[in-house]
Amino acid sequence: MKKLTGALFIILLYTACKFNAADTPKLPIYGNRDTASKVVNGKTVIDSVYQTIPSFKFVNQYGDSITNKSLNGYVYVADFFFTTCPSICPIMHRNMLKVYDDYKNVSDFKIISHTIDPKHDSVAVLKKYADKLGISGNSWWLLQGKKEETYQLGEKSYLVAVKEDSGTPGGYVHQGWFVLIDKQKRIRGYYDGTDEKQVDKLRADIKTLLAETNTNIAQ
Numbered sequence: 411m412k413k414l415t416g417a418l419f420i421i422l423l424y425t426a427c428k429f430n431a432a433d434t435p436k437l438p439i440y441g442n443r444d445t446a447s448k449v450v451n452g453k454t455v456i457d458s459v460y461q462t463i464p465s466f467k468f469v470n471q472y473g474d475s476i477t478n479k480s481l482n483g484y485v486y487v488a489d490f491f492f493t494t495c496p497s498i499c500p501i502m503h504r505n506m507l508k509v510y511d512d513y514k515n516v517s518d519f520k521i522i523s524h525t526i527d528p529k530h531d532s533v534a535v536l537k538k539y540a541d542k543l544g545i546s547g548n549s550w551w552l553l554q555g556k557k558e559e560t561y562q563l564g565e566k567s568y569l570v571a572v573k574e575d576s577g578t579p580g581g582y583v584h585q586g587w588f589v590l591i592d593k594q595k596r597i598r599g600y601y602d603g604t605d606e607k608q609v610d611k612l613r614a615d616i617k618t619l620l621a622e623t624n625t626n627i628a629q
Contacts, residue, residue, distance in 0.1 A: 444458075491525060493530070508609060568587075588608075
């Protein structure tokens with residue numbers, strides 16, 4: 411699996427923002443950010459505007475239309491794969507099953523996996539793949555869409571490299587990151603999906619993020 415380039419990783423670390431909290435641990439926010447001014451109690455303050463996952467429209471393994479709005483109110487984990495992948499995808503999804511088993515009954519959590527080979531990975535193929543994994547219901551969606559839109563979403567929004575490569579077994583190259591997204595559609599973590607220790611950290615961080623979100627709602 412190819413790792414993030416040094417430059418990209420520096421950007422991720424540089425743009426991460428950790429909240430100051432005395433009692434509750436909070437995860438950083440990754441990605442690009444901008445600033446905007448707003449008036450609070452008659453005073454102009456500068457606020458950070460973070461990169462978010464933009465609108466999209468795909469189809470899942472049941473043939474249902476899934477958009478970014480389908481994930482409103484959810485913490486979720488995203489990854490990129492293809493069903494005929496001979497290398498990292500089987501390892502990634504064996505590890506993702508641990509996340510699925512932990513959180514499949516949590517009402518405000520989902521997993522989404524984007525195929526980067528939509529020509530082969532039809533709805534029927536995705537459903538067969540899901541059945542083979544042993545996943546059911548709507549906790550984990552396998553998504554198919556136009557290749558160009560999927561690649562753009564991966565590289566520009568999730569910051570995950572995907573491309574065709576005829577010289578590589580399977581014909582595609584992609585990074586094996588599991589990307590943790592909060593309810594505001596901001597990136598909150600990257601985890602190597604082939605590394606069990608990193609996946610264990612993801613499992614713990616999901617719990618932290620859900621607690622953070624629920625605390626914010628309560629306030």
